[in-house]
Amino acid sequence: MNIFTPSKLERDCIVVIGKESTGKSQLIAALTGETPYSANFRGSTVTCDTYQSEAYTFIDTPGILYRSDSVTTKKALRQLQENDTVLLIVKATDVDRDLADLLPLVADKRGVVAITFWDKVLSTVHTQQVVLEWTETSNLSIVTVDARHLTIEQKDYILASLQEPHPFPAQWIPKRAGWYIQPQPTLLEHPRIGWLLAIALLLIPAIIAVWGANSFATLADPIVQNAVAPIIKSL
Ligand SMILES: Nc1nc2c(ncn2[C@@H]2O[C@H](COP(=O)(O)OP(=O)(O)OP(=O)(O)O)[C@@H](O)[C@H]2O)c(=O)[nH]1
Ligand SMILES: [Mg+2]
Structure with a gap:
């Protein structure tokens, strides 16, 4: 068997990875329509919410706190197995930094990228062009969404892409999008x-x-x- 085409049975586990408050749970809930149950991730001390859908088991890992001690995340990442599919969540408002921080963690794993909070970015020819270029240069499926209002087309696209996940290229340095949208001060x-x-x-x-x-x-x-x-x- 070709190692790059794992069988359905081996890759039905989708591990969702992203920084904190980037819409991971929101997106999984929208994809599965299920409520989660809590369980320790593969015998580790990391508790993850698990969503069981018809086709996949989605593991909702704790949000990565990049500037603080990310021991929990590292523990969860260590449990990743070769055939796991990663759903990498990056936030549109700080997409350059999220990609730079997270891509090294998933290098050589297989997966799909979802850019959440797309509603905060003006969807112009330029912004769409940036994402298109990333798709072409990485060969990854990259989808832009407002996780709170996932359309049927987006849902179908993500679920279909998860069936044929592509490797995160270890050497890929995405061209900078150049925008950063500051959160509204409270x-x-x-x-x-x-x-x-x-x-x-x-x-x-x-x-x-x-x-x-x-x-x-x-x-x-x-x-x-x-x-x-x-x-x-x-x-
Ligand atoms: N505007 C906007 N808000 C979003 C989007 N996705 C999630 N949110 C909101 O952002 C907040 C955090 O979403 P969660 O799904 O809990 O984020 P999370 O990544 O699971 O957070 P942690 O588990 O704490 O790391 C919630 O209030 C969501 O309603 C999005 O695409 N656009
Ligand atoms: Mg969450």
């Missing part, structure tokens, strides 16, 4: 009112608790007094 990160809001959020529970206790005491006081006064008098 209100707490606002330069002027952020700190005020943070203090308010800290104090509000305490204020509510004290106000609630005082209100309760005001309400309960006459009732308790009426109930206790006759007893005290009779003593």
Whole structure:
């Protein structure tokens, strides 16, 4: 048997790899329509959500925290077997860095790339051209999606591509897309009112608790007094 064409039975396990909060779980749920069960990944201490679909077992690995200790991820990656198929998730908003960080981890494995958060990128001729060029230079199936709203066509394309996964070329250096989309700062990160809001959020529970206790005491006081006064008098 040709080692580059593993049989269906050997490659029905899809290991989903990507950084944290890149839409891994969202995409698997959309692909399978199933709810996961938690299990330790191949006897390791890494707990992964597992989704069982008709054709595949999807392993949802913990998101890779690149700048911190990624021991968990390394443990999970060590459990990867030659015939596993990798569904590599990269986020469109920081796609150059995600590809640069993650491709070395899956070099020579077989798989498919899904670029999530595509809704955050303007789908122009230029952006589509970049992805097309990556597809041509890597020979990988690369699909751009909004994982929250996966279309039937995207779902069918990903599932079909997973049946014929191509190797991640070890030497492939993708041409830089050149865009980086900063996440919207939250209100707490606002330069002027952020700190005020943070203090308010800290104090509000305490204020509510004290106000609630005082209100309760005001309400309960006459009732308790009426109930206790006759007893005290009779003593
Ligand atoms: N705009 C947008 N939001 C998305 C997309 N995919 C996922 N999200 C949102 O991003 C958040 C994180 O998605 P998850 O599927 O939990 O991400 P994850 O990679 O499984 O996260 P970890 O397991 O913590 O690493 C959720 O609020 C999703 O609704 C996408 O393609 N576009
Ligand atoms: Mg997840």
